[in-house]
Amino acid sequence: MNNRTVRRTLAAAAVVSVGVLAGCSSGGGDASSDTFTWWDPYPQHAEGSAWDERVQTCGEAAGVAIQRTPYDTTSLTNQALLAAQEGTSPDVILLDNPAVSTLAETGMLSTVGELGLDTSAVDANLLAAGEVDGETYGIPIGANTLALYYNAEILDEAGIDPASITDWESLTAALEQVDGAGHRGITFAGINTEEGSFQFLPWFWGSGADLAQLDSPEAVEALELWTGWLDAGYAPNSVIGNSQNTTWEEFLTGDFAFVENGTWQVNAAAEADFETGVIELPARDGGPAPAPTGGEFVVAPVQDDADRYETTREIVECMTTPEGFVETAETFAYYIPPTPEGQEAFLADHPELETWVAAVQAAKGRTSDNLGTDYPLISEQLWTAVQDALSGSKTPQQALEDAQRAAEAATAG
Known part of the structure; x- marks a missing residue:
């Protein structure tokens, strides 16, 4: 059996378990030679929206119509797996980057090499999220990540220059100053x-820790940083249950000096009732910490009709030219182009986003280090350890030792 046959066989076996999760869908199997199917995780961008027009333009450039179907992020992965089982995969999928390895390991995705796509200009740290066992499955259309937003008015009052915050020690010292000035520190x-x-x-990666060893001394130090802030009152008890949305709501009250949040809040920060700024998340010993990348990859499922691949390649290339990356970033307002050329062009019009470009350049894919489908199993144990430590039910050392044992058991198969 050749590699493609092996992958298709694996796909058929792997998706049986998810078949009950989603109903049937129309996909590539229903498309004609002049209509190509496209799935993405943007139901908020309806037909006729700027994003929808962006997709349709790439179809027009390839000489075909695009039938676009949006799903929410979780449903999209399930629908894609089910479609592979039924032989109705769409021609193109825009997929949240941690899910790329999930689909790739079932064998349902074509590699960029098979499609004849050139990824040499894409930043290696961003492309890595789509790499499995030395093969690359798809191209990032952009990236978002995390940084520290700050309330400039609070920092001014506390006598803190945000540029002085370069490592964990200086950040904790700033939180102490903020607290002494009568404000709340970080959420x-x-x-x-x-x-x-x-x-x-x-914080985990910024300590030098590795997801293959959750209970390393570096990992423990990272979790002690968070619990230390909580114990000192620099962070509120609400962090235990906070989502990224609720942390932002807390920050917008004007009570907090800092919030960890993402590129997607750029517009909201500009509209806040107080002056805001942003700095990169610091690593323990200085410099930027690698923050995880968010954002989607454009991928191409395996098709029975190989004649469709040439047009698929043209559609993907339209989305991934330097100009295309910038256009996508402009459309969403919170995506950073994944190539140096695209970033330079984007900054020419948006110099205020320089910190975010730097953060993306230092970022890291969650499934990088060839973790693939082991990542979600490890991640679940990591967030459990964080919960146990923040709640005080376990020390950071105990929580991470338990997490490492559970992760080893979960990934042993």
Whole structure:
């Protein structure tokens, strides 16, 4: 059996378990030679929206019509797996980057090499989220990530220059000054979901820790940083249940000096009732911490009709030119182009986003280090450890030791 046949066989076997999760859908199997199917996770962008027009333009450039179907993020992954089982995969999917390895490992995705796509200009740290066992499945259309927003009025009153915050020690000292000035320090999301892991990872990676060893001394130090802030009163008890949305709502009250949040809040920050700024999340010993990347990859499912791939390639290339990356960033207002050329062009019009470009350049994919489908199993144990430590039910050391044992058991198969 050749590699494609092996992948298709694996796909058929792997998706049986998810078939009950979603109903049937129309996909590539229903498309004609002049209509190509496209799925994405943007139901908020309806037909006729700027995003919908962006997609349709790429179809027109390839000489075909695009039949676009949006799903929410979780449903999209399930629908894609089911469609592969039924032989009705769409021609193109825009997929949340941690899910790329999930689909790739079933064998249902074509590699960029098979499609003849050139990814040499894409930043390696961003492309890594789509790499599995040395093969690349798809191209990021842009990226978002995390940083520290700050309330400039509080920092001014406390006598803090945000540029002086370069490592954990200087950040904690700033929180102490803020507290002494009668304000609240920092809020973040420690919720027991993927958002909790997403927000903890910059501190985890910024300590030098590795997801293959959750209970390393570096990992313990990162969790002690968070629990130390909570114990000192620099962070509120609400962080235990906070989502990223609720942390932002807390920040907008004007009570907090800092909030850890993402690129998607740029417009909301500009509209806040107080002056805001943003700095990169600091690593323990200085410099930017690697924050996890958010954002979607454009991927191409395997098709029975190989004649469709040439047009698929043209559609994907339209989405991934330097100009295309910038247009996508402009359309969403919170995506950073994934290539140096695209970033330079984007900054020419948006110099105020320089910090975000730098944060994306330092970012890291959650499934990088070839974690693939092991990542969600490890992540669940990580967010559980964060919860246990923040609640005080376990010390950071105990919580992470238990997490490591559970992660090893979960990924042993």
